[in-house]
Amino acid sequence: xxxxxxxxxxxxxxxxxxxxxxxxxxxxxxxxxxxxxxxxxxxxxxxxxxxxxxxxxxxxxxxxxxxxxxxxxxxxxxxxxxxxxxxxxxxxxxxxxxxxxxxxxxxxxxxxxxxxxxxxxxxxxxxxxxxxxxxxxxxxxxxxxxxxxxxxxxxxxxxxxxxxxxxxxxxxxxxxxxxxxxxxxxxxxxxxxxxxxxxxxxxxxxxxxxxxxxxxxxxxxxxxxxxxxxxxxxxxxxxxxxxxxxxxxxxxxxxxxxxxxxxxxxxxxxxxxxxxxxxxxxxxxxxxxxxxxxxxxxxxxxxxxxxxxxxxxxxxxxxxxxxxxxxxxxxxxxxxxxxxxxxxxxxxxxxxxxxxxxxxxxxxxxxxxxxxxxxxxxxxxxxxxxxxxxxxxxxxxxxxxxxxxxxxxxxxxxxxxxxxxxxxxxxxxxxxxxxxxxxxxxxxxxxxxxxxxxxxxxxxxxxxxxxxxxxxxxxxxxxxxxxxxxxxxxxxxxxxxxxxxxxxxxxxxxxxxxxxxxxxxxxxxxxxxxxxxxxxxxxxxxxxxxxxxxxxxxxxxxxxxxxxxxxxxxxxxxxxxxxxxxxxxxxxxxxxxxxxxxxxxxxxxxxxxxxxxxxxxxxxxxx
Amino acid sequence: xxxxxxxxxxxxxxxxxxxxxxxxxxxxxxxxxxxxxxxxxxxxxxxxxxxxxxxxxxxxxxxxxxxxxxxxxxxxxxxxxxxxxxxxxxxxxxxxxxxxxxxxxxxxxxxxxxxxxxxxxxxxxxxxxxxxxxxxxxxxxxxxxxxxxxxxxxxxxxxxxxxxxxxxxxxxxxxxxxxxxxxxxxxxxxxxxxxxxxxxxxxxxxxxxxxxxxxxxxxxxxxxxxxxxxxxxxxxxxxxxxxxxxxxxxxxxxxxxxxxxxxxxxxxxxxxxxxxxxxxxxxxxxxxxxxxxxxxxxxxxxxxxxxxxxxxxxxxxxxxxxxxxxxxxxxxxxxxxxxxxxxxxxxxxxxxxxxxxxxx
Numbered sequence: 005x006x007x008x009x010x011x012x013x014x015x016x017x018x019x020x021x022x023x024x025x026x027x028x029x030x031x032x033x034x035x036x037x038x039x040x041x042x043x044x045x046x047x048x049x050x051x052x053x054x055x056x057x058x059x060x061x062x063x064x065x066x067x068x069x070x071x072x073x074x075x076x077x078x079x080x081x082x083x084x085x086x087x088x089x090x091x092x093x094x095x096x097x098x099x100x101x102x103x104x105x106x107x108x109x110x111x112x113x114x115x116x117x118x119x120x121x122x123x124x125x126x127x128x129x130x131x132x133x134x135x136x137x138x139x140x141x142x143x144x145x146x147x148x149x150x151x152x153x154x155x156x157x158x159x160x161x162x163x164x165x166x167x168x169x170x171x172x173x174x175x176x177x178x179x180x181x182x183x184x185x186x187x188x189x190x191x192x193x194x195x196x197x198x199x200x201x202x203x204x205x206x207x208x209x210x211x212x213x214x215x216x217x218x219x220x221x222x223x224x225x226x227x228x229x230x231x232x233x234x235x236x237x238x239x240x241x242x243x244x245x246x247x248x249x250x251x252x253x254x255x256x257x258x259x260x261x262x263x264x265x266x267x268x269x270x271x272x273x274x275x276x277x278x279x280x281x282x283x284x285x286x287x288x289x290x291x292x293x294x295x296x297x298x299x300x301x302x303x304x305x306x307x308x309x310x311x312x313x314x315x316x317x318x319x320x321x322x323x324x325x326x327x328x329x330x331x332x333x334x335x336x337x338x339x340x341x342x343x344x345x346x347x348x349x350x351x352x353x354x355x356x357x358x359x360x361x362x363x364x365x366x367x368x369x370x371x372x373x374x375x376x377x378x379x380x381x382x383x384x385x386x387x388x389x390x391x392x393x394x395x396x397x398x399x400x401x402x403x404x405x406x407x408x409x410x411x412x413x414x415x416x417x418x419x420x421x422x423x424x425x426x427x428x429x430x431x432x433x434x435x436x437x438x439x440x441x442x443x444x445x446x447x448x449x450x451x452x453x454x455x456x457x458x459x460x461x462x463x464x465x466x467x468x469x470x471x472x473x474x475x476x477x478x479x480x481x482x483x484x485x486x487x488x489x490x491x492x493x494x495x496x497x498x499x500x501x502x503x504x505x506x507x508x509x510x511x512x513x514x515x516x517x518x519x520x521x522x523x524x525x526x527x528x529x530x531x532x533x534x535x536x537x538x539x540x541x542x543x544x545x546x547x548x549x550x551x552x553x554x555x556x557x558x559x560x561x562x563x564x565x566x567x568x569x570x571x572x573x574x575x576x577x578x579x580x581x582x583x584x585x586x587x588x589x590x591x592x593x594x595x596x597x598x599x600x601x602x603x604x605x606x607x608x609x610x611x612x613x614x615x616x617x618x619x620x621x622x623x624x625x626x627x
Numbered sequence: 628x629x630x631x632x633x634x635x636x637x638x639x640x641x642x643x644x645x646x647x648x649x650x651x652x653x654x655x656x657x658x659x660x661x662x663x664x665x666x667x668x669x670x671x672x673x674x675x676x677x678x679x680x681x682x683x684x685x686x687x688x689x690x691x692x693x694x695x696x697x698x699x700x701x702x703x704x705x706x707x708x709x710x711x712x713x714x715x716x717x718x719x720x721x722x723x724x725x726x727x728x729x730x731x732x733x734x735x736x737x738x739x740x741x742x743x744x745x746x747x748x749x750x751x752x753x754x755x756x757x758x759x760x761x762x763x764x765x766x767x768x769x770x771x772x773x774x775x776x777x778x779x780x781x782x783x784x785x786x787x788x789x790x791x792x793x794x795x796x797x798x799x800x801x802x803x804x805x806x807x808x809x810x811x812x813x814x815x816x817x818x819x820x821x822x823x824x825x826x827x828x829x830x831x832x833x834x835x836x837x838x839x840x841x842x843x844x845x846x847x848x849x850x851x852x853x854x855x856x857x858x859x860x861x862x863x864x865x866x867x868x869x870x871x872x873x874x875x876x877x878x879x880x881x882x883x884x885x886x887x888x889x890x891x892x893x894x895x896x897x898x899x900x901x902x903x904x905x906x907x908x909x910x911x912x913x914x915x916x917x918x919x920x921x922x923x924x925x926x927x928x929x930x931x932x933x934x935x936x937x938x939x940x941x942x943x944x945x946x947x948x949x950x951x952x953x954x955x956x957x958x959x960x961x962x963x964x965x966x967x968x969x970x971x972x973x974x975x976x977x978x979x980x981x982x983x984x985x986x987x
Contacts, residue, residue, distance in 0.1 A: 066854035066956040139851045145805040145822045146852060234822045240806065241823055274698070280713035305808060305819050305849075307800075307826035310744035314737045321729045321736075325722060328683075332721040333713075335690050341708045342700040353695060360687050364680035371732060373739040374672040376816020377658045380808060380849040444659050444673075445652030446812035448849045451857030455936060458845070459653040536707070 023556035025109035026516055030116050031095035031411060035404070037120055038087030044127065045079035046478060048072045053435070053471035056464050059456040069452035070137040071154065075127075077140030078158065081254065082165060083123040085396055089261045090116075090172055092403045093200045095411050097176065099507035100197045102185025102525065104518045107178040109554045110602070115171035117564035122165025125571055129157035139450060141251070144232035144243035148224060153575055159222045160571040164564070166211055166218070173207025176200055185506070186545040187525030191285070194505045194529075195278060198285050199264030202292040203257050209296065210253035217246035226578050244306060248299035256295040259391065260288060262399025263330060266352045269406055270334050272502050273349040274341030277529055280333040287326035287333075294323045304375045313372040320370035327363055331356060346500065347421035351402035354429050358398065362390030365440065380450075383443030389436045401428070401481075409499040413512045414492050420484035424477045431473025438463045438470075504529035509542045517551045520544075520617050551612040559598045566595030655840035658812040662836035662844065665815030665829070668739050675735065679728050743816075746827040749797045762791060765799045768807035768820040770853060771958050772922045772935065773846070773861045782878045783912045785922035787930055788846065788863045791871035792834035800826040803916065808850035811863055813840065817849045837865040843931065854957035862931040877984050878910040881925060886981040894978025897971045901964040908982055921960065928983040944976045 012020065021029060051072050055063045064072065098106055106112050129135040136158035138147040147155045180201045184193070193201070221243070223229035230236035232243055271278045278284060300308060300316040334356060345353070365387040369375050378384055401424075408416050442463045447454060454460050498508040506523060507514075509531040521544035527533045534542055570591025577584040654660040661670040748761040757779045765776040766788075774785045790796045800809050802820040810817030815830045832844070848859035866874060886895055898908075905921035907914070912923055930939055934955055937943040947954055949972060952961040967975070 066857070070851070070854060070856075137854075143806055143850070145802075149805045149853070239823055241821065274708070275700075276708050277710045277712070279711060280718055283713065283718050305817050307819060307821065307824075310741045313744075314740045317736050317740065318733050321733055324729060325725050328721060328725045329718065331687060332690075332717070335687070335694055336714075336717065338694045338698055339690075340711065341698050342704060342706065343695065343698045344700045353691075356691055357684075357688060360684055364683055367680060367729070367732070368673065368676040371672050371676050371736040373736065373743050373816065374669050374676065376743070376818065377666075377669050377673070377812065379817060380810075381658075381812075441651055444657065446656035446658060446845065446847065448810065448847050448857075450851040452854070453857050455860075457653075458656050459651075 020556070022561055023558045025105075025113045025554050025556055025560075027094045027098050027106050027109065027112060028411070028513060028516070030112050031091045031093075033116050033120075034087045034091035034094060035411070037123065038084055038091055041079050041083035041123055041127075042088065043478070043482075045076055045084050046475065048076035048079065050471060050475055052076060053468040055452065056454070057468040058465070059454050059458075059461055061453055064452070066452045067137065070139075070450075071130075071135040073450055074137050074139050074142075074154075074158075075130075075135045078126065078136070078162075079123075080392075081140060081258070082162060083119075083126070085258050085392070085400070086169060087119055087123075088400045088404075089203075089258060089396075090119075090169075092196075092265065092400070092407060093172075093176060093261065095407055096507055097197050097200050098179065098183070099410070099510065099514060099518060100194045100505050101180060101183060101188055102506050102519060102523045102530075103179065103183040104522075104551065105554070106175050107183055108175050110557060110560065111171050111175050113557070114560035114563055115168040115175065117560045118168030118171070118567070119165045120168075121564045121568040122161045122163070122168065125164060125568055126157055126161030129154055129161075132157075141247055142221070142243075143247075144221065144224075144240040145234070147221065148232055155221075156225055156575045159218050159225065160575060163215060163218050163222070164567050164571060166215055167567075168564075169207055170211045170215075173204040173211070176204040177208065180204070185519075185522045185525050188530070191282065192525055192528045192530070194264075195267035195281075195284055195288070196261065196264035199260040199267075199288055202288050203260045206253045206257050206260075206292050206295060210250045210257065213246045214250035214254075217243055217250070220246075222574075226574060241303075241306060244303055245299070248302045249296070252299040252302065253292075253295045255388075255392070256291060258396045259399075260292065262355075262396045262403075263288065265399050265403040265406065266334065266355055267337075268505065269348045269352040269402055270337045271529070272406075272500060272504055273344045273346055273352075274338045275344075275502050276337055276341035277504075277532075278333070279336040279339070280329070281528060283329055284333055287329045290326040291323060294319065294326070298323065301370060301372075301375070304372045305379045317370050317372040317375075321367055324363065324367050331360060331363075344502070346405075347416070347418060347425060348402045348406035350422070350425045351398045351405070354425070355395065355398045355402070358390065358394035358429075358432075362387060362394050365390060378443060380448055381443035382439045382447045382449055385449045386436045386439035386443060389432075389439075393432055393436070398429075401425075406500075408488075409495050409512045410507055411513060412489070413494050414488055415495055415499055416488050417484050420480055420487070424481040424484065426477075427473050427480065428477030431470045431475075431477060434470025435467050435474060436470070438466045442467070498531075504532040506530050506542070509534070517553060517612055520551075521546050521548055548614055548617060550614055551617070552609055553612060554609045555607055557602075557607070559602050562598040563595050563602075566591045566593070566598065569594060653840075654813065654836070655843055656812055656845040658816075660813060660836070660840075661815075662813040662840065663815060663831035663833045665743060665831055666813060668742070669816055672732075672735060672739060676732055679732055683725075683728070743828065746797055746829060748795070748829075749799075749827060758797075761795065761797050763797045763799065764788070764790070766801070766809055766820065767916060768800075768802040768809065768848065768852075768859075769959075770804050771848075771855045771859045771955050773809075773859075774919065774923065777875070780875045780879065781913075782875060782910045783907070783919070783923050784878070784910055784926055785924075786861050786932070786935055787926065788861060789871065789874055790830075790832055790863060790865055791868045792832045792837055792865045794868065795829045795831055797829045798827065800828070805852050806850050807848045807852050807859065809846070810849040811844050811846045813844045814863065819850060832863070832865040834865070834867060842866075855955040858934075858936045858955050860932070860935045864931070874985060878925070881909050881911070881984055884908045884925070884982055886978055888977065888981075890974050891977040891981050894974035894976065897967070897975045898978055901967065902975075905960075905963065910984065924979065924982055926982065926984050928980045929985060941976055941980060944979060945972050948972050948975060 055061050134152045134154045136154035138150050220231040224231050230238045232238045232240050267278055298320045301320045304313050369378055405416055445459055447460050495512055497511055523542035524545035570588045573584045573587030651659045661667040749763055751759040753759050767774040775788045776783045800818055800820040802822050806821055808817045808819045814832055818826050818828045844863035846861040846863050907923045908925055910925040933943045934947050951958050
């Protein structure tokens with residue numbers, strides 16, 4: 005650690021994390037809270053599978069089941085997968101491009117706290133009269149019909165956390181455009197940075213439609229507007245469009261970073277540069293672009309007519325081409341390489357056949373007339389779990405194992421990691437493969453129970469058994485993390501030994517300023533280039549000088565907390581409670597007051613002086 | 628020789644896929660046992676796409692297995708493999724071949740999309756405004772029950788959809804409260820019933836396949852619509868053309884429900900006091916849609932199920948009337964008819980079970 009950070013007490017550490025604007029600490033915050041929500045979403049999944057283990061089960065009631073399935077989907081997408089992706093982006097991207105932080109550190113922190121308070125707000129619905137129950141898609145006619153405050157929690161919670169996602173997206177766009185180290189041209193950027201770049205652009209364009217939809221829904225439910233009320237001239241199909249114009253890019257927002265992580269892992273553990281780098285970049289951009297052209301394939305049965313259905317069917321099929329390019333490039337990255345099966349590599353290798361299966365069912369779904377059969381059946385459930393769990397979650401598990409030493413300075417236990425890998429993978433296939441057939445055999449999705457004598461019993465039982473195996477794998481992973489953290493055996497700069505990119509050229513974890521001197525990038529896989537020339541570290545691109553750093557700030561927590569408070573007022577306002585208006589005002593005062601302080605108070609940050617950096621010389625401050 | 632072996636394996640595998648897929652599920656509810664031309668065309672697309680995709684998977688798996696077996700790092704091996712940038716030839720191959728495969732799938736997809744959306748026959752009306760050569764059914768989905776109106780026949784029924792076999796049956800689909808989706812897996816894919824407007828499509832029911840499944844198909848709601856979404860089932864009763872015409876004639880000829888026995892008569896009185904505000908008991912219900920707030924009960928005595936899901940027994944009718952909330956949470960019937968005494972319920976049940984059109 006640097007001379008600026010000394011051993012601190014528990015309270016001081018908490019305060020440090022509450023006020024931090026350091027991308028590495030924000031990554032840890034995202035990781036912890038995303039992990040927590042992942043466990044909550046996983047528990048909800050277990051409730052679902054227990055309820056569906058046998059026909060006519062009454063483990064949970066019908067209405068409660070709908071709340072569970074809604075919160076499972078919403079939590080996993082918005083509160084688990086997104087923040088875990090952001091965790092890895094924050095931990096890695098600034099290091100990969102040779103930057104000292106993201107472009108807007110304050111905004112970075114604000115984005116996290118908005119996500120966090122939005123997620124907490126949404127989950128508080130469990131204790132305050134019931135969670136949302138209209139599915140994560142929250143189709144308008146059902147969500148307007150839904151009694152209680154569940155949907156209001158959904159609408160307000162997602163708006164707050166959506167602000168956070170949007171900020172993160174903009175922040176990474178600016179960071180990647182402006183803060184690359186000398187010599188790091190676009191076509192020398194590691195694939196994870198490229199996918200973060202493309203994904204940030206997707207966030208920028210995809211989240212506004214969601215926000216628009218949520219705002220319209222909020223006005224309908226809370227302030228008596230009629231955007232989606234058919235009796236008053238509204239239209240519910242507009243919600244479907246708005247939701248899916250966001251919703252389809254959203255799944256690419258999740259999967260592209262996973263692609264990026266796998267690209268890094270394949271290259272690293274094959275000791276080979278990525279096969280077809282430029283076509284990989286091209287494919288990533290193309291997938292991102294096409295992601296906006298296919299939303300209506302979620303609505304083939306809505307009745308848009310044959311012309312729309314045919315166009316969107318063909319457009320959807322087109323996405324298979326760049327995705328196929330990626331799959332073959334990964335295989336040929338390993339071809340001729342020297343492949344080492346570490347835990348992250350196991351995930352990456354397992355990802356190829358698993359994701360291919362999810363991809364091909366995607367093409368089957370693209371065939372519109374056949375989709376009339378698959379749509380809203382368990383076939384779809386199987387498909388999207390194959391791409392989201394088989395793609396995104398395997399990617400996140402791979403990334404967390406791969407980057408754990410860079411984030412925490414210690415390697416996760418290999419043996420336990422392998423146990424997690426095998427139980428999770430086998431459990432996953434057991435759970436979801438059979439669901440393709442359940443769907444085709446006539447089981448609709450989102451059913452709280454199914455009747456006996458329809459040929460669905462065996463399949464559902466198998467699926468439940470698989471789910472328990474997955475849960476066991478996750479449990480072992482939690483134990484692994486605890487054991488590893490307690491032991492805390494420190495590792496060096498490049499613990500995997502085959503690191504190729506800039507992040508492996510600096511200590512694990514890196515000093516809070518990342519690079520003492522910005523590195524000079526001389527090609528793709530910058531650190532590998534230096535290693536091949538027999539050097540141990542990067543060539544600096546600048547003389548040693550003072551480093552300008554941002555100050556910590558508590559204001560992001562305040563701004564997000566204010567919105568959290570105001571949301572409670574807005575939520576109960578329609579019940580004609582007298583205290584709601586003051587609460588809204590107080591909440592907004594906290595938010596805008598904090599923003600005002602931020603605006604008028606000059607905060608120039610601070611400088612780390614050259615002399616202090618020299619003291620750190622043996623700690624690898626040099627790039 | 629080796630190549631031929633591969634070919635044989637491939638064909639065997641494809642055969643297995645076809646067998647496995649068509650051997651799945653119960654004939655009355657499985658999309659893998661198509662019981663009509665619409666379901667068949669969708670099943671054909673499923674098989675075509677599965678074959679193409681199995682081909683892709685096989686190629687990927689072969690390469691994959693070769694890679695992870697051949698290029699494992701030996702212990703202590705510190706050699707640096709050749710750093711290959713890529714290969715234009717290979718990359719063109721795996722760009723072009725998928726495009727060709729997709730075209731093979733895209734062409735029948737587009738053709739079938741337009742075929743299945745062809746509902747022009749519904750628009751050809753004769754002088755009286757009746758549909759000329761097509762049977763049209765107006766399907767109205769409601770919170771956990773289905774209404775089927777035959778506008779050209781002047782017949783309204785619910786929960787059991789009666790259709791003629793071996794001809795196209797056209798549907799107008801709409802919902803009266805929240806969005807639902809109309810799905811008869813064995814007969815073809817689903818279409819949503821929106822609150823915003825009317826969707827149109829058609830299905831066909833094959834007479835031979837109908838016999839295989841004892842002349843009954845299961846229908847389901849496929850769009851989350853509330854707590855009892857899973858229980859929003861209906862049944863399809865396929866009949867030959869002549870049987871269907873006879874059924875339609877019987878339905879039209881019902882003027883007043885006729886019941887026998889004192890208990891049932893007493894039940895009629897209870898019904899007229901507590902239930903008639905929402906439920907009609909004759910198939911020619913001329914009230915407007917909005918007034919038809921509950922399932923038409925004209926054929927209640929011959930229904931396949933009580934409330935769509937319970938076995939058709941006297942006990943279940945009584946249970947249902949006593950506490951509908953227990954069997955279909957969130958339904959709109961609970962609490963709308965006051966307290967009924969046990970004897971009222973017994974009488975009502977006797978009356979309801981006599982509401983028949985055909986079996987008299």
